[in-house]
Amino acid sequence: MDNSSWVDTSLDLNINPLRVKSDAPVDAERFGVPRKMKPTFMFQTKPSANSKEETGAIEEELNRVSEENRKLTEMLTVMCEDYNALRNQLMDCMCKNGEKELHGPSKKRKSASSNNNDNNIAMNGNSESSSTDEELSKKPREEVIKAKTSRAYVRTEAGDKSLIVKDGYQWRKYGQKVTRDNPSPRAYFKCSFAPSCPVKKKVQRSVDDQSVLVATYEGEHNHPSMEATSGSSHGLTLGSVPCSASLASSGKTNITLDLTKSKSSNEAKSSKPKTDAPEVRQFLVEQMASSLTKDPNFTAALAAAISGRMLQQNHTKW
């Protein structure tokens, strides 16, 4: 769970060549929808005597952009392969070390939740595979029908006893239960943002680490998150609380959120952390970006988005 030990796979993409004339920063709008199209990408429709030269220059630029795009795609491919290789190695280790613990002497039925807890603390990705495989063999039909589930791990303050996981959605608690395999109570939530939303959430503290909340999501939201609709930061309060997020998805999704103050940062140990400080904000952004780029699915989607963006711009040009 220690991001500092991970290989830095952050995309240090060289976007500058894309900018023909403008030196305006593109950080915020780099991969998203730009507030307005930069004029340097717009085709000059005004007829001029230098139209042939401009056309040639644009062609040359297009070739250069295409080449850049190809290089980026290669970089992403290599990065994804490296990531997958490392992940597979880690999973092998996890399987070897975790097998005997996971299948202990007490062969209680349906102990998937506890297994997952033990497993996931050590590894964000694919940690459900062992238990879901077990469940698959026992009740395959239910697994097919079963709604898509995902899991999120939120590290909270040690003294924080609340079972609140802010994820950008509005939840209504409808039950709480103390389960057998975990002394900490498990809270049951339904999505109350949309009445028809079928998503449910279970939140329980990890057996191993009481400061870690394990949120299990069932189903998929049929509405946008509160952040998407309001633009506010009610959900993942990245601006106010230092956090790191890592995504690992392979059919199912695991999300890890570290909402505690960064232990590795010396500044964080100072009397009162100034989370609004620009350097802290930048650190958070970089940490988020770094974590996101570690996910092969994200990088693949990013590559597709970049490619699509370039194609779109090419189409607007020609």
Next chain:
DNA sequence: CGGGTTTGACCGGCGC
């Protein structure tokens, strides 16, 4: 007063 939370009761699935 309306919406959210708490908490005991209830239900259904599963193992023995």
Next chain:
DNA sequence: GCGCCGGTCAAACCCG
């Protein structure tokens, strides 16, 4: 069939 256990319900309660 019985008991255990997780999940859900719903009345009481709380709060703004």
